[in-house]
Amino acid sequence: MSKRGRMALAVIVVLFVLSLLSPILPLRDPYRIDLDAIRRPPSLEHPFGTDNKGRDVFARVIHGGKISIGVAVVAAFVSAFIGFTVGLVSGYYGGVLDSVAMTVVDFFLSFPSLLLAIAISVVLPPGIYTVMIAIAAVGWTSFARLIRGHVLTIKDMPFVEAARAVGCSDLRILLLHIAPLCMPLALVMTGIKLGGFILTEATLSFLGLGAQPPTPTWGYMVSANRAYILSAPWMVLYPGLAISITAFCFNMLGEALRERHEFKTEGSLLNK
DSSP, X not given: OOHHHHHHHHHHHHHHHHHHTTTTSSOOOTTOOOGGGTTOOSOSSSTTOBOTTSOBHHHHHHHHHHHHHHHHHHHHHHHHHHHHHHHHHHHHHOHHHHHHHHHHHHHHHTSOHHHHHHHHHHHSOSXXXXXXXXXXXXXXXXXXXXXXXXXXXXXXXXHHHHXXXXXXXXXXXXXIIIHHHHHHHHHHHHHHHHHHHHHHHHHHHHTTOSSOTTSOOHXXXXXXXXXXXXXXXXXXXXXXXXXXXXXXXXXXXXXXXXXXXXXXXXXXXXXX
């Protein structure tokens, strides 16, 4: 992996570990309201300042990362699993099954992904699981199309024909011969999509469709404090920076993975 990729991975790991360990770290209570410390600027006592209820912004950013990053990661792996399975099966068997699967994929891809995620989140009750479902529902199609295309290029190769000739079942061929060759591509796609999933989660939380208050998430913190962007910019700046840095690092990690595995011909698909 390139130096940029290692740096991006290190930043992501640090953010994730801090967020994961936030309940046991010596941080201020992110839910504690202090009316005597409303909208205080950054200081030694409050490194990121306080919000309009006197809550410590630094503690809320750290705690919020557990939800913002966690939701995006879980949704990414659910999307990858669904898309990988659909792409693997439809690409291998072809025929009517492939036509039906790709019709469904084309139907989902005909809608702007963010608008479709918002529509799904509006229909379901707001919350963390709703955001996961919405992101996974719009994210699996890219995996399915990419994996299907890769399967089509390798399913008629000599080693697959040899496996059929010695009596291997379709399931064995899919799981032991074809799937391992598709795994690196799925991993690269996951790394690239994670940056977009972070932004989608932040957008849904900004619109009030994600975790409900007082639970801190980066998108909700930006939304709740946007009225104070001129008088107390730190309330919006730091959660906004957390979103930007995390999404940027995930994008860098995805690019580093793509360069490592040299997926040049699929480059245009990986960015969709």
